[in-house]
Amino acid sequence: MLLVFTKKRTTTCFLYLGEHSxxxxxxxxxxxxxxxxxxxxxxKHLAYIKEGDRL
Ligand SMILES: [Zn+2]
Structure with a gap:
């Protein structure tokens, strides 16, 4: 199970992974x-970041 995350070049969204809700x-x-x-x-993310927070 844990090996899934150690694969090189994953195409999962890491921001979603951290979103426990x-x-x-x-x-x-x-x-x-x-x-x-x-x-x-x-x-999904850059647009959202731009709205709420300037980088
Ligand atoms: Zn995402």
């Missing part, structure tokens, strides 16, 4: 490619 299957959701993960990240 989310359902397990969502937290461990695997994107089909790194491009997909990047898109998700920009849409």
């Amino acid at each position: 989310l359902p397990f299957e969502k937290r461990t959701y695997k994107f089909t490619s790194l491009g997909d993960l990047t898109k998700h990240f920009k849409r």
